[in-house]
Amino acid sequence: MTATADGQAPAVSKPPRRRARAAGRLLRRPAFVVLLLIVLIALFGPFFLGDPLELGPDTLAAPSMQNWFGTDQFSMDIFTRVVHAARLDLLVGFIAAALAVLAGMPLGALAAYRGGAFDTLLLRVSESLQAFPTLLLALGIVTALSPSIPVLVMIIALVNVPVYLRLTRSAVQPLVNADFVLAARCAGKGQFTILRRHVLPNVSEVVFAQFSVNVAWAIQILAALSFVGVGVKLPTPEWGAMVRGGADYMIYGQWWVALFPGLAILATVLTLNQVADEIRHGS
Amino acid sequence: MNAGGGMDGIDRGPGAGEIPLLTVEDLTVGFGGGEDGGMSIPLQGVSLRVPRATRMSLVGESGSGKSLTASAVLGLLPEGARVLRGSIRLEGEELIGADERRMRRLRGGRIAIMFQNPRASLNPVHTVGGQIAEVIRVHSGAGRRESRNRAVDLLDQMGIPDARRRASDYVHQYSGGMAQRAVLAMALSCRPDLLIADEPTTGLDATLQQQVLDLVIEQVKARGASLLLITHDIAIARQTCEQIAVMYAGRVMESGPTEEVTAAAANPYTAALLKAFVTVDRGRMYAIPGTVPTLSGPLAECPFADRCEMVGPECRERVPELRRIGGREVACVKA
Numbered sequence: 001m002t003a004t005a006d007g008q009a010p011a012v013s014k015p016p017r018r019r020a021r022a023a024g025r026l027l028r029r030p031a032f033v034v035l036l037l038i039v040l041i042a043l044f045g046p047f048f049l050g051d052p053l054e055l056g057p058d059t060l061a062a063p064s065m066q067n068w069f070g071t072d073q074f075s076m077d078i079f080t081r082v083v084h085a086a087r088l089d090l091l092v093g094f095i096a097a098a099l100a101v102l103a104g105m106p107l108g109a110l111a112a113y114r115g116g117a118f119d120t121l122l123l124r125v126s127e128s129l130q131a132f133p134t135l136l137l138a139l140g141i142v143t144a145l146s147p148s149i150p151v152l153v154m155i156i157a158l159v160n161v162p163v164y165l166r167l168t169r170s171a172v173q174p175l176v177n178a179d180f181v182l183a184a185r186c187a188g189k190g191q192f193t194i195l196r197r198h199v200l201p202n203v204s205e206v207v208f209a210q211f212s213v214n215v216a217w218a219i220q221i222l223a224a225l226s227f228v229g230v231g232v233k234l235p236t237p238e239w240g241a242m243v244r245g246g247a248d249y250m251i252y253g254q255w256w257v258a259l260f261p262g263l264a265i266l267a268t269v270l271t272l273n274q275v276a277d278e279i280r281h282g283s
Numbered sequence: 284m285n286a287g288g289g290m291d292g293i294d295r296g297p298g299a300g301e302i303p304l305l306t307v308e309d310l311t312v313g314f315g316g317g318e319d320g321g322m323s324i325p326l327q328g329v330s331l332r333v334p335r336a337t338r339m340s341l342v343g344e345s346g347s348g349k350s351l352t353a354s355a356v357l358g359l360l361p362e363g364a365r366v367l368r369g370s371i372r373l374e375g376e377e378l379i380g381a382d383e384r385r386m387r388r389l390r391g392g393r394i395a396i397m398f399q400n401p402r403a404s405l406n407p408v409h410t411v412g413g414q415i416a417e418v419i420r421v422h423s424g425a426g427r428r429e430s431r432n433r434a435v436d437l438l439d440q441m442g443i444p445d446a447r448r449r450a451s452d453y454v455h456q457y458s459g460g461m462a463q464r465a466v467l468a469m470a471l472s473c474r475p476d477l478l479i480a481d482e483p484t485t486g487l488d489a490t491l492q493q494q495v496l497d498l499v500i501e502q503v504k505a506r507g508a509s510l511l512l513i514t515h516d517i518a519i520a521r522q523t524c525e526q527i528a529v530m531y532a533g534r535v536m537e538s539g540p541t542e543e544v545t546a547a548a549a550n551p552y553t554a555a556l557l558k559a560f561v562t563v564d565r566g567r568m569y570a571i572p573g574t575v576p577t578l579s580g581p582l583a584e585c586p587f588a589d590r591c592e593m594v595g596p597e598c599r600e601r602v603p604e605l606r607r608i609g610g611r612e613v614a615c616v617k618a
Contacts, residue, residue, distance in 0.1 A: 115362070178403065179398055179400055179403035179404045180403060180404050180405055180406045180407075182359070182398070182404075183396075183398065183404040183405070183466075183469075184406070185359055185390070186357055186359065186390050186391060186395070186396045187390060187391035187395070187418045187421070187469065188386075188387040188388060188389070188390035188391035188392055188418075188421060188422060189387070189391075189417075189418075189421055190387060193421070197406075197409070197417070198406050198409075201406075201408040201409070202406070202407065202408055
């Protein structure tokens with residue numbers, strides 16, 4: 001995570017001992033390891049499992065040795081589907097959060113650095129976006145447009161941009177008048193050089209902690225949109241859609257259809273939030 | 284010889300007739316307000332000249348406008364401040380109103396500055412050597428390797444032991460004195476003609492102050508650069524600089540050769556400032572009575588009139604102009 005800051009140090013590579021210590025630090029962060037595990041499962045799990053759309057002999061079969069998580073109303077294997085869905089959910093979450101950072105971080109930094117009307121304008125725009133409950137806003141835009149995966153990614157990113165904008169802005173603000181920034185100006189460096197080299201690396205920790213939280217948010221939003229029926233549609237494997245599909249069967253005692261994808265969301269979101277804590281308190 | 288060029292046609296002793304390295308004339312800077320009032324004017328017509336290869340101190344209490352003058356010279360006035368009047372020239376080239384691109388080349392290039400708190404002046408996330416190399420790269424267009432080597436050389440010249448290794452350290456690994464040496468290395472990295480040192484030793488331990496001060500003087504001398512040393516400590520000014528300018532309430536009250544000025548102050552404010560420092564040694568502190576006036580508009584009288592022991596009715600009539608008296612300039616009607 002901090003590699004961004006390190007990578008920019010010109011012509012200075014850190015001694016290998018320091019790098020080894022960084023790796024050691026990483027392993028002392030349990031949530032980070034769990035997240036790594038989840039990502040690995042999402043990446044490689046599907047290769048060991050069958051087609052998530054393959055129909056089995058029984059519909060709504062309870063968990064067994066054959067179907068670890070049972071089967072759903074279409075007779076598809078839920079375990080296979082939960083693992084496959086991890087790909088889509090993580091990918092959408094990650095890309096949406098990344099887009100939000102890419103847009104929000106520079107804008108927020110610029111807003112703090114420039115100040116004045118530019119700052120006010122950006123703040124008002126992000127406030128008006130944030131005035132809507134995130135989910136409602138996303139819901140509104142998705143229903144107005146056609147719900148496809150790229151559209152969902154863009155919308156989830158959009159509703160997260162104000163978060164980064166404000167976060168970066170408030171992190172940059174105290175740095176704008178820091179002595180080393182003034183010193184950099186006095187050394188004749190340009191505005192963008194100063195922002196890129198001297199201001200942003202100093203806020204990367206906060207922003208990356210938020211990034212982890214935001215991937216979690218993005219996953220929740222995607223799942224929620226699918227749950228209310230405007231996101232991903234069944235039978236595409238996606239956790240939120242699967243919970244939706246299974247919810248109807250809860251009352252008949254077929255709890256496994258909704259429970260396992262729900263647990264997947266819970267585990268992923270909790271892990272991502274915990275990682276954020278580790279970034280904040282670590283190093 | 285009368286150069287006849289300056290605004291008052293004053294002979295400036297050594298180097299007379301030459302254009303000084305830095306000329307500040309009638310510099311007036313205001314904050315906020317407009318015609319509707321509510322404006323404060325912290326610089327009320329500052330005039331000073333720093334000749335080439337000369338060390339000049341800018342002495343005054345806090346709030347007298349020393350640092351603001353430096354900011355104005357660098358074209359980096361704080362938000363809300365603007366130059367209302369006056370001129371700042373670097374070897375005859377007007378800097379007020381110069382475009383940002385030009386100013387950026389001057390900053391760190393021909394005019395460098397070092398601040399009071401060296402550890403805050405260095406970015407915590409980059410190596411010290413890397414930051415110095417960056418400045419060299421920005422101004423000289425030298426390659427990475429070359430600027431890196433020059434940075435190490437500079438650190439070495441500033442007396443940092445094992446400079447090559449220390450260049451890869453971060454500022455938190457430096458002591459205060461070391462950090463100030465590194466800041467000096469950065470300031471001198473592009474061979475500036477003028478080094479502005481804004482209270483360079485105030486943030487350091489007393490034992491380090493002298494060392495760092497000596498280093499600054501030595502390096503500035505060796506490079507034939509000029510130094511504008513901003514300090515509240517007239518003792519430091521006396522010991523390091525051949526020229527002195529005493530500021531009070533946004534104006535220069537007296538300037539001239541340090542020896543001459545400190546031996547017999549012509550302006551009562553300078554005298555009071557000297558007394559305040561000299562008497563500390565005798566166990567009793569002399570304080571100038573009263574406080575610095577708030578500069579919420581143009582002055583109408585001598586700014587020191589309310590606190591001056593020698594005040595008379597003529598002091599209230601107008602703001603005293605800087606007048607040439609012997610080798611110095613004094614702003615006092617009684618001088």
